[in-house]
Amino acid sequence: MTKEENEARLDKLKRIVSALPEKPGSYQYYDADGTIIYVGKAKNLKSRVSSYFHAEVDRFKTKVLVSKIWDISYTVVNTEEDALLLENALIKKYNPRYNVLLKDGKTYPSICITKEFLPRIFSTRNINKKWGTYYGPYSHVGAMNAVLELIKKLYHPRTCRQPLTEEGIKQGKYQVCLEYHIKNCAGPCILKQSLEDYQKGIHGAREILKGNTRQLLKDMREEMMKLAEELRFEEAEEVKRRFLLLEQFVAKSEVVSHTIDNVDVFSITNDEKVAFINYIHVSNGQINQSFTFEYKKKLEESDAELLQLAIVEMRERFKSHAKEIILPEEVDIDLEGVTITIPQRGDKKTLLDLSLMNGKQYKFDRLKQAEKLNPEQKQVRLMKELQDLLHLPKMPYQIECFDNSNISGSDAVAACVVFKKMKPSKADYRKYNIKTVVGPDDYASMKEVVGRRYRRLIEEGEPLPDLIVADGGKGQMEVIRQVIQDELNLDIPIAGLAKNDKHRTNELLYGFPPRVIGMKDTSELFRVLTQLQDEVHRFAITFHREQRSKHALHSELDNIKGIGPKTRDELLKALKSVKKIRESQLAELTTIIGQAKAKIVYDYFHA
Numbered sequence: 001m002t003k004e005e006n007e008a009r010l011d012k013l014k015r016i017v018s019a020l021p022e023k024p025g026s027y028q029y030y031d032a033d034g035t036i037i038y039v040g041k042a043k044n045l046k047s048r049v050s051s052y053f054h055a056e057v058d059r060f061k062t063k064v065l066v067s068k069i070w071d072i073s074y075t076v077v078n079t080e081e082d083a084l085l086l087e088n089a090l091i092k093k094y095n096p097r098y099n100v101l102l103k104d105g106k107t108y109p110s111i112c113i114t115k116e117f118l119p120r121i122f123s124t125r126n127i128n129k130k131w132g133t134y135y136g137p138y139s140h141v142g143a144m145n146a147v148l149e150l151i152k153k154l155y156h157p158r159t160c161r162q163p164l165t166e167e168g169i170k171q172g173k174y175q176v177c178l179e180y181h182i183k184n185c186a187g188p189c190i191l192k193q194s195l196e197d198y199q200k201g202i203h204g205a206r207e208i209l210k211g212n213t214r215q216l217l218k219d220m221r222e223e224m225m226k227l228a229e230e231l232r233f234e235e236a237e238e239v240k241r242r243f244l245l246l247e248q249f250v251a252k253s254e255v256v257s258h259t260i261d262n263v264d265v266f267s268i269t270n271d272e273k274v275a276f277i278n279y280i281h282v283s284n285g286q287i288n289q290s291f292t293f294e295y296k297k298k299l300e301e302s303d304a305e306l307l308q309l310a311i312v313e314m315r316e317r318f319k320s321h322a323k324e325i326i327l328p329e330e331v332d333i334d335l336e337g338v339t340i341t342i343p344q345r346g347d348k349k350t351l352l353d354l355s356l357m358n359g360k361q362y363k364f365d366r367l368k369q370a371e372k373l374n375p376e377q378k379q380v381r382l383m384k385e386l387q388d389l390l391h392l393p394k395m396p397y398q399i400e401c402f403d404n405s406n407i408s409g410s411d412a413v414a415a416c417v418v419f420k421k422m423k424p425s426k427a428d429y430r431k432y433n434i435k436t437v438v439g440p441d442d443y444a445s446m447k448e449v450v451g452r453r454y455r456r457l458i459e460e461g462e463p464l465p466d467l468i469v470a471d472g473g474k475g476q477m478e479v480i481r482q483v484i485q486d487e488l489n490l491d492i493p494i495a496g497l498a499k500n501d502k503h504r505t506n507e508l509l510y511g512f513p514p515r516v517i518g519m520k521d522t523s524e525l526f527r528v529l530t531q532l533q534d535e536v537h538r539f540a541i542t543f544h545r546e547q548r549s550k551h552a553l554h555s556e557l558d559n560i561k562g563i564g565p566k567t568r569d570e571l572l573k574a575l576k577s578v579k580k581i582r583e584s585q586l587a588e589l590t591t592i593i594g595q596a597k598a599k600i601v602y603d604y605f606h607a
Contacts, residue, residue, distance in 0.1 A: 009070060014053060016072045020046040023076050026086040029098075030071040037068055038098040041087035043080050043332075061299045065098050080334045084312045100275075100309060101296040109144060110134045111209060118164050118188055118195070119202050121157045123148060135209040138291075151208060154242045155201030156186050164189055208246070212283065217246060260347060264322040266311060267355035268303050269363050275303070276366075277310040278359035281320055282351065289318060290355075292362035304331045311335075326352055378524075379421040385525050386467075389517060390510050392493055396467040397421060400453075401497075401536040402480070403471040404434075404445045405544035412437060413547055414449040415540035418465070422528050424535055431543045443479045446470075450483045454490065464492060469529070471536050473498040473507075474514045481512060497533045505530045557581070562600045567593050571601070581605070 020027075025045045029038040042048030052066055077083050091099050109123045114132040123144060127134055138144035151157065158164075160177050168174060169189060176192070179185040186193035207216045220243040227236035265280040274294055281289040293314065295306055308331050314320070324339045326348050331340065343349040367381070383395040399419045404412070418428035432452065437444045450468075457464055468484065470476035477496040484490045496509035508517045508529060519526050557568040557578065574592045575581050581589075582605045589598035 010053070013069060013072060017046065017050045017053060020049055020074060021076055022046045024078070024080050024083045025074055025076040026083055026090060027072060027074040028090065029065070029069045029096075030073070031068050032070045034071070036090075036094045036096050038065060038096050039087055039090045039094065041080075041083040043083075045074055045076070049074075061098075065299060068098075079336070081336055084308070084333065085316075088309070088312045088316065098298045100298060100301055100306065109138055109141060111138070111144060111148065113202065113206060113209075116164065117166055118158055118198055120159065120161075121148070121151055121202075121205055122159075133206075147208065150245065151205045152184070153245055154208075155205055156184060157198075157201065157205065158185050158188065160185075160189075162189065166195070169195070210283070213246060217243065220246065260351070262322045263324045263326060263348075263351070264311075264315065264320055265326040265351050265355045266307055266314075267328050267352060267359050268307055268310075269356065269359040270303065271363065273297055275301075275306045276359045276363045277306065277314075278355045278362065279310070279314040279318070280351065280355045280358070281318060281322065287354075290358055291318075292359055294366070304329060307331050308333050326355075328352060328356070376421070379423065382422045382525055382528060389508075389519065389525070390467075390493065390495065392467065394466060396465075396493075398425075398463065398465045399467045399469060399532065400465040401469040401471060401532050402446060402449060402453075402476075403536040403540040404442050404449075405540040412440070412445055413540065413544045414445055415536055415543055416449070416453055417532070417536040417539050419528075419532055429539060431539075433547070442472075443475060446476055446479045447483055450480050451487065454484065454488055458488070464490065466493070468492055468494045469532060470494065470496040471533055472496060473509060477509060477512075477514055497529060505533050557601075560601060560604045563597060567597055 022044050024041075024043050026039060026041045027045060027049050028036050029040075031037045040048065049072065052062065052069075075086060077086060095101075109125050110127060112120075112122055112124050112132045112134050114120045119132070124134075159179055162174060164174065169191060172190070174189040176187050176190055177185070180187045180192070186198070188195060188198040204216060207213070220239055224236050224239040224243060227233075227239060260282050263282045265278075265282065267278050269276040269278075274296055276292055276294055278290070278292045280287055291314075293310060295310070297306075307327060307329075311325065311331070311333060315322075323337060324341055325335075326341050326343060329342065333340070341348060343352055380395070383397065386392070387395045397420060399422075400416055401419075402414060402416050404414045412434035414432040414434060416430045416432070418425045420428070430453065432449045434445045434448060436448050454464065456462075468480055470480050473496050477494055480494050484492050484494065493510075494512075496514060497505050498507040498509060500506040505526075506521065508519055508526075509515065510517050557563055557571065570593055571581050571589075572578075575584060581601065584602075586598055586602045589601055592598070593601070
């Protein structure tokens with residue numbers, strides 16, 4: 001598109017905007033092909049749409065959207081609520097490219113009560129409202145199965161798929177199945193259970209699925225007392241059994257406060273590209289619906305904008321007519337007869353916290369599922385998390401950690417381990433014998449090793465690490481800084497991992513002067529950093545033991561010129577110790593290793 005064409009396009013759009021009414025409604029943006037690419041809503045159409053074309057718009061994605069707009073249409077409505085509903089309907093119909101994408105919950109199961117003469121109750125993932133009434137969806141399958149099991153125990157609804165009719169039942173066309181004989185069905189198909197009683201059970205099941213358990217318990221108690229007064233004790237006992245089952249089930253439900261009734265709760269948990277919005281409906285003090293939706297963000301939408309969209313979507317989907325909505329923040333929404341509450345304390349704040357916890361758990365579970373399918377995603381997430389935590393200039397793809405090991409200065413060694421993408425890269429591990437330090441001086445040893453490591457990397461043109469981690473606290477960090485910054489003039493971030501009195505990693509240090517970085521010791525990132533520290537410690541200790549073993553196995557016989565390992569081993573095998581070899585006569589040595597070598601050994605000890 002040429003500059004002239006773009007200017008003509010913008011002039012056309014600005015003329016449309018200038019003619020927009022100052023009324024509530026929905027607006028639609030079209031691309032060059034006449035396809036709807038964005039649907040919005042507004043209290044004031046002219047004010048809202050003109051904001052897209054202001055010169056000071058600084059959001060990149062909004063600028064991209066504006067560059068694609070070739071035409072604008074709008075629909076005026078009476079109220080803001082109507083505008084919300086219209087926007088929601090148009091988004092569903094056209095699925096515009098730049099609107100928030102709702103990842104639907106159709107993959108989650110719902111409970112269906114069929115419209116048959118004797119309705120069946122079962123779980124399904126296929127929604128066809130022609131066949132029955134659907135309750136759900138249920139994001140937690142275990143909770144759904146618990147409800148189904150309760151209904152089964154209370155009312156024994158039929159599970160057979162026979163197309164039962166009232167005429168067929170009265171004419172005796174049907175026979176009972178195994179479910180009747182094992183007492184999972186009361187046999188309404190042969191009138192062992194009255195049709196009225198069966199329908200009464202279905203009504204009770206509907207009330208449970210709607211969350212009206214308190215009223216159901218009240219009705220059961222009244223029925224039980226009435227039957228007892230009429231001396232119908234067996235029937236009263238059956239009602240009592242159902243009452244206790246339902247009461248036990250309700251006791252396990254989340255009861256917040258019996259004063260809270262018919263309330264919707266919404267909370268939002270954000271990711272870079274996805275928002276997770278949790279919806280909870282409370283009736284009679286009980287949570288009878290909880291579900292989390294994913295919204296894929298397209299235009300850097302704010303939390304308030306996303307919540308506004310979700311309120312309309314979820315209330316419509318779950319057929320909620322709650323007169324109060326609990327939210328974590330102010331949202332520019334005006335629903336007739338509905339009160340918006342932003343609680344700061346009390347039972348309603350408890351509900352909001354519970355909703356937020358559900359949203360965070362859902363986000364965590366989705367992340368785990370994605371990481372199982374793509375393990376690299378987890379590594380990138382951990383690198384990004386560490387980058388954000390330490391405010392690093394780039395993600396720490398390569399991390400190196402150093403540690404020393406010696407006993408009173410003897411056999412002093414050091415080790416360097418390398419993690420790439422938050423995983424050990426054992427091919428890059430390095431061992432160092434300390435050459436310039438005498439005695440047990442950890443700081444001097446660290447200085448020597450770090451200098452040797454990075455001078456060599458610079459000479460060989462090898463990539464430098466994105467982060468250096470010291471196995472220790474402020475002292476070790478300062479020594480590394482002196483080498484990296486003062487001597488080599490390198491700009492590599494340096495962190496430290498300090499241990500507590502029990503020799504367990506408990507602090508991540510960063511910066512100069514070093515400061516403690518707040519991090520939960522139960523987090524995945526903390527576990528990876530602990531693994532890094534444990535790995536460098538293990539590697540250094542192993543190398544130190546190897547060096548000590550070599551020195552322990554060294555014998556004075558190794559110093560005799562002309563005597564090799566084979567001869568040495570023959571002498572030690574025969575005489576057991578160097579002391580006995582020293583005290584042996586030439587003739588005895590000759591019988592073991594021959595005259596020439598025996599003379600060399602004898603002369604060495606008797607010079």
